[in-house]
Amino acid sequence: MTETALSANAPVRIGTRRSNLAVVQAEGIRASLQKIAPNESFEIEALRTLGDKDKLTALYEFGAKNLWTSELEEKLTSGELDLIVHCLKDMPTRLPENCELAAIPPRDDARDALIVKAGLPYTSLDTLPDGAVVGTSSVRRSAQLRRLYPNLRFANLRGNVETRLAKVDDPENEYTCMIMSAAGLQRVGLQHRINQYLQSKDGGIFHAVGQGALGLEIRKGDTKMQELLNQLADHKSTLACLAERSLMRTLEGGCSVPIGVETEWIQSDKLKMSAIVVSLDGSQSVQDSVEARLETTDEANSLGEGLAAKLVEAGAEAILKDINTNRPAKE
Numbered sequence: 073m074t075e076t077a078l079s080a081n082a083p084v085r086i087g088t089r090r091s092n093l094a095v096v097q098a099e100g101i102r103a104s105l106q107k108i109a110p111n112e113s114f115e116i117e118a119l120r121t122l123g124d125k126d127k128l129t130a131l132y133e134f135g136a137k138n139l140w141t142s143e144l145e146e147k148l149t150s151g152e153l154d155l156i157v158h159c160l161k162d163m164p165t166r167l168p169e170n171c172e173l174a175a176i177p178p179r180d181d182a183r184d185a186l187i188v189k190a191g192l193p194y195t196s197l198d199t200l201p202d203g204a205v206v207g208t209s210s211v212r213r214s215a216q217l218r219r220l221y222p223n224l225r226f227a228n229l230r231g232n233v234e235t236r237l238a239k240v241d242d243p244e245n246e247y248t249c250m251i252m253s254a255a256g257l258q259r260v261g262l263q264h265r266i267n268q269y270l271q272s273k274d275g276g277i278f279h280a281v282g283q284g285a286l287g288l289e290i291r292k293g294d295t296k297m298q299e300l301l302n303q304l305a306d307h308k309s310t311l312a313c314l315a316e317r318s319l320m321r322t323l324e325g326g327c328s329v330p331i332g333v334e335t336e337w338i339q340s341d342k343l344k345m346s347a348i349v350v351s352l353d354g355s356q357s358v359q360d361s362v363e364a365r366l367e368t369t370d371e372a373n374s375l376g377e378g379l380a381a382k383l384v385e386a387g388a389e390a391i392l393k394d395i396n397t398n399r400p401a402k403e
C-alpha cells in the first residue's frame with residue numbers, strides 16, 4: 073500500500089481508560105460514529121491512566137485534578153489519538169490550551185445509587201443500622217452522608233465498578249454498602265444491584281457535576297472531528313452540564329471537593345439548578361438554587377456563575393477554604 077492510500081484510510085483513533093465501563097462507553101460512541109460515517113474506520117485504544125494505577129492513595133490526596141485525563145490528552149495533542157471518550161465528571165473544568173470539549177451526548181441517569189452488600193436486608197439509607205460502613209472514596213458523598221446520617225461510618229473504596237462491587241460483597245470486608253453512580257452501574261449491566269436511587273428529594277444526596285454524561289474531547293480546531301461529533305451532541309444535556317461545570321469552575325472546586333448539584337428542566341427551555349457545598353465532616357453546609365431560560369452556552373455559564381455567587385454569599389467560601397487548608401497532601 074502506498075503512503076497516500078494509508079493516510080486516506082487512516083482510522084479515527086478513539087482513546088479511553090482501560091476499565092470495562094470506559095470501554096463500553098467508547099464502544100457506544102464508536103457505534104454511533106460508524107452509523108454517521110460508514111466510510112470511516114474507528115479504532116479504540118484503551119489506556120491505563122495514573123488514576124487507574126494508584127488504587128491506594130485517597131482521591132482527595134492526589135492534589136492534581138487531572139489524574140484520569142492528562143495522559144490521554146498528551147496522546148490527543150501529539151496526534152496519536154483523535155478523540156477521547158471520558159466520563160464528563162472525570163474531566164477537569166479547565167482543559168489544556170490545545171484541547172476542547174467537542175460534544176456532550178444525551179445524558180444518562182445522573183443520580184447516585186445505594187448498593188447494599190449481597191445478603192444484607194437493608195433497602196435504603198434510612199434503614200441502615202448504626203455503625204453501618206459505607207464504602208466510598210468520594211468526599212462529596214461522605215460529607216453529604218455525614219451531614220444527614222451521623223450514625224454511619226465510612227471506609228475508602230477504590231477501583232473500577234466491578235472491583236468495588238466485589239469488595240463490598242466480600243464477607244471478609246467490613247463494608248455494609250457503597251454509593252456509586254447509577255449510570256456507571258447501568259452501563260455495565262449491574263442495575264439490578266441498585267437498592268435505592270438517591271437525589272435531593274430521596275436520601276438528600278446531590279450528585280457530582282457532570283455525572284451520568286459523557287464528554288467527547290478533541291484537538292482544538294479539528295473541524296472534521298467537530299463536525300462528526302456535532303451529530304452526537306444533545307442540546308439540553310449540554311446546557312445543563314455546562315451550567316454545572318461553570319458552577320464548579322467558579323467555585324474552584326475539583327472532583328474531590330464536596331459540591332453536589334442537581335439540574336432539572338422545569339419548562340421546555342427553563343433550567344433549575346440546585347447545589348450544596350458541605351464541609352468534610354458534614355457539620356456545615358450551604359445550599360441554594362437558581363433558574364433561568366437557557367438557549368446558549370454563554371447563558372449556561374452565567375447560570376453557573378450566578379449560583380456560585382449565591383453560594384459564596386451564603387458562606388461557601390469559608391467551607392471550601394477550610395477544606396483546602398486541612399487537606400493532608402495538598403500540592
Ligand SMILES: NCc1[nH]cc(CCC(=O)O)c1CC(=O)O
Nearest residue numbers: 159162252253255256283284285
Ligand atoms: N469517580 C469515578 C467515576 N467516574 C464516572 C463514573 C461513572 C459514570 C458517571 O457517573 O458518569 C464513576 C464511578 C462512580 O463515581 O461511581
